[in-house]
Amino acid sequence: MAEPLLENITVVGASLAGLRAVETLRREGFAGRLTLVGAEPHLPYDRPPLSKELLAGIWEHDQILLRKAPYAGLELELYLGNPAVALDVGKRTVTLATGIEIAWDGLVIATGSQPRLLPNAPALDGLYTLRTLDDCFAIRTRLDAGARVCVIGAGFIGAEVAAACRSRGLDVTVLEMLEQPMVRGVGSVIGSVLAELHRDQGVDLRCSVAVDAIEGDGKVERVRLVGGAVVECDLVLVAIGAVPTTDWLIGSALTLDNGVVCDSSLLAAPLVVAAGDVCRWPNALFGGDLMRIEHWTNAAEQGVFAAHRLLSGDADTAFAPVPFVWSDQYGIKIQCAGRFKGTDRMELVHGALSDHRFVAIFESAGVISGVLAFNQPRQVMIYRRMIAERASFSDALSFAAANQ
Amino acid sequence: MKIVVDFDKCKSNAVCMGVAPEVFEVRDDNFLYILQEEPAEELRPKMEEAVRTCPAGAIELVG
Numbered sequence A: 001m002a003e004p005l006l007e008n009i010t011v012v013g014a015s016l017a018g019l020r021a022v023e024t025l026r027r028e029g030f031a032g033r034l035t036l037v038g039a040e041p042h043l044p045y046d047r048p049p050l051s052k053e054l055l056a057g058i059w060e061h062d063q064i065l066l067r068k069a070p071y072a073g074l075e076l077e078l079y080l081g082n083p084a085v086a087l088d089v090g091k092r093t094v095t096l097a098t099g100i101e102i103a104w105d106g107l108v109i110a111t112g113s114q115p116r117l118l119p120n121a122p123a124l125d126g127l128y129t130l131r132t133l134d135d136c137f138a139i140r141t142r143l144d145a146g147a148r149v150c151v152i153g154a155g156f157i158g159a160e161v162a163a164a165c166r167s168r169g170l171d172v173t174v175l176e177m178l179e180q181p182m183v184r185g186v187g188s189v190i191g192s193v194l195a196e197l198h199r200d201q202g203v204d205l206r207c208s209v210a211v212d213a214i215e216g217d218g219k220v221e222r223v224r225l226v227g228g229a230v231v232e233c234d235l236v237l238v239a240i241g242a243v244p245t246t247d248w249l250i251g252s253a254l255t256l257d258n259g260v261v262c263d264s265s266l267l268a269a270p271l272v273v274a275a276g277d278v279c280r281w282p283n284a285l286f287g288g289d290l291m292r293i294e295h296w297t298n299a300a301e302q303g304v305f306a307a308h309r310l311l312s313g314d315a316d317t318a319f320a321p322v323p324f325v326w327s328d329q330y331g332i333k334i335q336c337a338g339r340f341k342g343t344d345r346m347e348l349v350h351g352a353l354s355d356h357r358f359v360a361i362f363e364s365a366g367v368i369s370g371v372l373a374f375n376q377p378r379q380v381m382i383y384r385r386m387i388a389e390r391a392s393f394s395d396a397l398s399f400a401a402a403n404q
Numbered sequence B: 001m002k003i004v005v006d007f008d009k010c011k012s013n014a015v016c017m018g019v020a021p022e023v024f025e026v027r028d029d030n031f032l033y034i035l036q037e038e039p040a041e042e043l044r045p046k047m048e049e050a051v052r053t054c055p056a057g058a059i060e061l062v063g
């Protein structure tokens, strides 16, 4: 294993994965020049609260800073509000929007993801996506003014925004194309529990509907559905998923295919690693299938792993975790671990769906492939461990039976 | 080395328990319990990992 002696590392993307990468580089003794480049004007902050506490109006910016310790300790050359626009892997340079060219001998790509947009959406005031602090504050100002909200897409973010609106007593309509919220991820049984939960809390949830047009005179006034129904509203949030931020890498010789494609050690090219929402890599724990994960824990862990990979030159250790994600809605902790589809066999092993306190496990090819729970964090971690150990589904069921 | 958890921030999601069950335990009441407030020095790497991966930024290592 060659140990490259790196002197000059650049990290592009100043959010969770990028910050964990620079912290790891310094912790592991990298003493050379370290540059962190970010498109946003802000120091790294935490995104999950943007659809939860911040939008609900109970937290402020200073409560979501990702690093509490002073930045001086990291000795960074920091470029904020200055996105990278081009990468030259051969010359080993990154070019920023202002024209500055940064040379590197090690590169971490951590540019995350950005909201998928509705095709043909009109340019109307009041039409939003939610990814950044600036998005969040802009939406929050409208909520403060009592906006009637229409959310397009009942995925994690759409569902959380709906919950935040209800906590503020605002009218909110959620439009979902599929038959249940989050049905692809959680399956129809738990999807219907979520649907009921939102409806009980006063959300006007409409599933199996398609948006025909967003209309208004200069500003959002209504959403028209296929079939003619109309939702009157002042604010539309489009929450239909995210796409990896790879536009700046087009033409760079890296393999781009729904993310920056890496090997099992997160290497994208010699001396180039990727981490976080932008990274697509084969997870050996799940048969080496290429995965791209858009969740917090993955970005934190990959930031650490990728930095270590770059410094150590260790090509043999694979990044092979059990994916984990949480969502908070109406005070319920929803947590999932593993990799499963809504169509996998599911067994309810603890609790009852109607109590909003339960654990369900999923099966794929005889092994436990996933766990999903409401308000049962302890159990999630226990089953997460079984998934990591590739325990058989029958062993997981026996464990559950013995631990009622 | 001492483990300090800010319980106002802790969201009881048990990520720390996934990292180091010998130190962190979330029980069925959904509260986090610290099993060893001053874990042995050889647990430091795991404790640092718990600090880094706590989604609430609630864990601090002192000393």
Ligand SMILES: Cc1cc2nc3c(=O)[nH]c(=O)nc-3n(C[C@H](O)[C@H](O)[C@H](O)COP(=O)(O)OP(=O)(O)OC[C@H]3O[C@@H](n4cnc5c(N)ncnc54)[C@H](O)[C@@H]3O)c2cc1C
Pocket (backbone or CB within 6 Å): A012, A013, A014, A015, A016, A017, A018, A037, A038, A039, A040, A046, A047, A048, A049, A050, A051, A082, A083, A084, A085, A110, A111, A112, A113, A114, A130, A131, A132, A157, A245, A248, A275, A276, A277, A278, A293, A294, A295, A296, A297, A299, A324, A325, A326, A327, A328
């Ligand atoms: C509203 C919301 C709620 C969420 N809630 C949860 C949750 O409850 N649980 C969970 O597990 N996950 C949640 N997530 C997902 C989680 O926040 C992401 O997985 C995580 O932020 C990914 O981190 P990252 O560093 O890979 O990318 P990002 O956080 O996307 O950061 C990438 C950074 O790179 C910058 N950038 C982009 N292009 C360039 C460029 N060319 N040059 C320089 N900089 C660039 C961007 O401006 C951005 O700051 C949520 C996300 C959102 C948006």
Ligand code: SF4
Pocket (backbone or CB within 6 Å): B005, B009, B010, B011, B012, B013, B014, B015, B016, B017, B024, B026, B032, B053, B054, B055, B056, B057, B058, B059
């Ligand atoms: S990981 Fe953090 S938030 Fe979660 S239980 Fe542990 S201390 Fe609390």
